[in-house]
Amino acid sequence: MDFEIAEQNIVDFEKIEKIKKVLPQDDLIFEIAELFKVFGDSTRMKIISSLLEDELCVGDIAVLTNSTPSAISHQLRVLKQTKLVKYRKEGKIVYYSLDDEHVREIYEKGREHIEEV
Amino acid sequence: MDFEIAEQNIVDFEKIEKIKKVLPQDDLIFEIAELFKVFGDSTRMKIISSLLEDELCVGDIAVLTNSTPSAISHQLRVLKQTKLVKYRKEGKIVYYSLDDEHVREIYEKGREHIEEV
DNA sequence: TAAACATATGAACAAATATTCATATGAAAG
DNA sequence: CTTTCATATGAATATTTGTTCATATGTTTA
Numbered sequence: 001m002d003f004e005i006a007e008q009n010i011v012d013f014e015k016i017e018k019i020k021k022v023l024p025q026d027d028l029i030f031e032i033a034e035l036f037k038v039f040g041d042s043t044r045m046k047i048i049s050s051l052l053e054d055e056l057c058v059g060d061i062a063v064l065t066n067s068t069p070s071a072i073s074h075q076l077r078v079l080k081q082t083k084l085v086k087y088r089k090e091g092k093i094v095y096y097s098l099d100d101e102h103v104r105e106i107y108e109k110g111r112e113h114i115e116e117v
Numbered sequence: 118m119d120f121e122i123a124e125q126n127i128v129d130f131e132k133i134e135k136i137k138k139v140l141p142q143d144d145l146i147f148e149i150a151e152l153f154k155v156f157g158d159s160t161r162m163k164i165i166s167s168l169l170e171d172e173l174c175v176g177d178i179a180v181l182t183n184s185t186p187s188a189i190s191h192q193l194r195v196l197k198q199t200k201l202v203k204y205r206k207e208g209k210i211v212y213y214s215l216d217d218e219h220v221r222e223i224y225e226k227g228r229e230h231i232e233e234v
Numbered sequence: 235t236a237a238a239c240a241t242a243t244g245a246a247c248a249a250a251t252a253t254t255c256a257t258a259t260g261a262a263a264g
Numbered sequence: 265c266t267t268t269c270a271t272a273t274g275a276a277t278a279t280t281t282g283t284t285c286a287t288a289t290g291t292t293t294a
Contacts, residue, residue: 023167023170026159026163030159033162036162040157050136058242059127064136071284073240092240092292109219109223113220114148158252185255190270190272190273191272193272
């Protein structure tokens with residue numbers, strides 16, 4: 001009798017079981033990945049870099065990033081949805097700022113990695 | 118005389134100039150974004166989560182992530198290129214492990230953000 | 235109230251990218 | 265030395281995603 005479905009490639013079954021137990025749930029891992037995906041774009045990264053310095057309105061961010069206000073608005077929506085930025089309105093002008101100290105910390109860690117390697 | 122090229126949308130010119138001076142260079146921002154892009158994928162995030170526990174070979178990672186060894190191998194290449202994982206060979210088996218304490222720190226910060234919001 | 239302005243939004247297009255499949259490489263075992 | 269096994273890799277495909285363009289919303293000013 002030959003088993004077609006071999007336990008192929010598994011080197012250490014016990015180790016796998018042990019790690020399986022402590023691994024975060026799929027949906028948590030998914031959410032973490034989604035968060036980092038937001039950091040993983042040059043335009044958004046530049047927006048974040050800028051907002052690390054001061055609150056800014058859409059038009060000013062567009063100038064700083066060499067983008068169009070439309071493109072920036074789209075990206076700010078992404079940052080808003082992920083709770084990375086917040087905003088306040090002053091007439092027709094909307095000022096955006098960072099919403100979470102984690103943003104700064106994550107950014108710093110990323111920068112450290114780049115600058116050290 | 119009318120200026121076609123208006124300084125449209127600029128709200129605070131001085132603020133912009135000030136921030137422009139302290140903003141990281143475009144290529145640094147690009148590299149940081151590229152780094153986070155690597156974290157921004159469920160499969161790679163799961164690989165990283167697993168490697169936070171122990172070193173693992175390709176086959177075992179494939180099992181843990183419900184992926185094929187081929188897909189994992191592709192992703193490990195990405196993680197290798199970004200200096201996030203290192204490996205050691207033992208015969209035909211290749212063991213991967215995290216290459217940088219930043220990986221753990223970045224992961225933790227991301228997780229904190231998700232779990233607090 | 236009409237015009238100008240800042241921002242937002244939806245659809246469409248182009249570019250990037252993760253997985254699959256077939257195959258290659260290189261090591262261990264028979 | 266031939267087969268089996270673990271991993272790697274290239275090409276192709278399918279999906280995701282960022283930007284653009286046109287237009288909408290809402291606010292200020294003329």
